Amino acid sequence: MLAKAVRIHGAGDLRLDEFELPEIRADEILVKVVSDSICMSTYKCAKLGVEHKRVHKNIASHPAIMGHELAGDIVRVGSEHAARFRPGMKFTIQPALNYRNTMWSPGYSYEFCGGDATYCIIPAEVMECGCMLEYTGRAYFEASLAEPMSCNIGAFHAAYHTHMGVYAHDMGIREGGSLAILAGAGPMGLGALTYALHSDRRPSMIVVADIDRERLDRAASLFPPDEIARAEGIELHIVNTEDMADPARALRGLTGDRGYDDVLCYAPVAAVATLSSEILGRDGCLNFFAGPTDRCFSAPVNLYDVHYNSTHVMGTTGGNTDDMIESLALTAAGRIDPAVMVTHIGGLDAAADATLRLPEIPGGKKLIYTHIEMPLTALDELREHAAHDERFSALADIVEGNRGLWCAKAEDYLLANWA
Structure with a gap:
């Protein structure tokens, strides 16, 4: 043929x-x-x-x-x-x-x-x-x-979460927790958002952060935060981190400074990966989702928090x-x-x-x-x-x-x- x-x-x-x-x-x-x-x-x-x-x-x-x-x-x-x-x-x-x-x-x-x-x-x-x-x-x-x-x-x-003193993992994002999707107004981020809003295991708060105004505007038009709150009972924030003097502090502030239970990093950019680490709460799980082409790609993450606050970093490629x-x-x-x-x-x-x-x-x-x-x-x-x-x-x-x-x-x- x-x-x-x-x-x-x-x-x-x-x-x-x-x-x-x-x-x-x-x-x-x-x-x-x-x-x-x-x-x-x-x-x-x-x-x-x-x-x-x-x-x-x-x-x-x-x-x-x-x-x-x-x-x-x-x-x-x-x-x-x-x-x-x-x-x-x-x-x-x-x-x-x-x-x-x-x-x-x-x-x-x-x-x-x-x-x-x-x-x-x-x-x-x-x-x-x-x-x-x-x-x-x-x-x-x-x-x-x-x-x-x-x-x-x-x-x-x-994603997984732990219990102090117990060597077992609870699999999946934290139900009723806080979720941040960084570099999240692109196609994969919006796919993650629609799943987070309508799956069986859902957070109570979602923050979609990006620096592209056009993508952010489209995200807000497709997922109006006020309508999401009324229809799904989920607090949704769509924010531009480029406008923030201190993005980590501002994003953590949306959680009352507790930090996020789950963070998805959708860009292979060192600054975004580091920001993802900085906003994790206790026992927070960071999924470095975006695969880099540079085999030596690295970014600073807070290892103090890994040790003392049980934060953890992992990655997935494909389903x-x-x-x-x-x-x-x-x-x-x-x-x-x-x-x-x-x-x-x-x-x-x-x-x-x-x-x-x-x-x-x-x-x-x-x-x-x-x-x-x-x-x-x-x-x-x-x-x-x-x-x-x-x-x-x-x-x-x-x-x-x-x-x-x-x-x-x-x-x-x-x-x-x-x-």
Whole structure:
């Protein structure tokens, strides 16, 4: 089968290639990819090439398909999986395979498997690890976003708290406690916020801190603190730390100077990591969520508090399959809306450039539809393109009617009217 895909040939070398997929084996599955959202991890992979832990060393001769937040339809099923999967079934995958203690993962490591593709082959280990998941929802993009949401969910589950004199950990964020999300007005931070507000284990206070005014304004419009307090009974603060003479003191002041039970650090910036440490309360848990590209990255943290106040620092990368299933279930139930992460859409022709320039492009998640051609377009700029293409006008009507958020109706219109 002829396929198109964005593949990595070397560090900083992404190309939209056309090539033949081989016939699937009995233990593989052929799929049609419909949507893939671009992750900052994909940017890191693209920039590092073979220096990335998940990228194989011979990509110059066997380039790997990029993208791991994919959803689509099953086309053909190898005989070994015919009892569980069938053609026409919607799917998504959990790319963090942890297969036989290797770092290999779809979207980084495979010549014929990744999300920035029209069609790809799901390798046997995805099914062997239980990471091929049926998706029963309507919108493909929600299944794509289940993966980044699962990373957030994993971070919440991996947090832990202790009891003095007892060598046991209580897993998860502190229920009814205080939560700070630093560098939190970006796509992953907003995903964490929607989960914190609507999951089964919730804090009583959440502070989202950032220095980007545009992102903060968008966060406040999507999650008005007064409305959140009335609807969810949770005290929400969305604050700009750039305006604070002493951010640590100001953030701790919101807790009555007790400090935070849980802190999520969403930027690999030394000052943000240090601030995260400074605002921890007793037995506070800091999750350094944002993965740096610098292998020697470090930042000062308060080790006095680690010893005497039982603060602790940990990190997570990705979620597991249970986290992914929880993400899909909460989305299907309408309890969380992963669309808050999305600010741009585009076709497969836009994926390579968008990936390589990801840190330079403002806004949140960039959502790619792999069977259309469309330049990367901000949702709040759809109307501007209507003068030369009336389809953008209809799309803008749908998005504007949904609080500026991408939605199933918009996806349906896009898939029906673009080629």
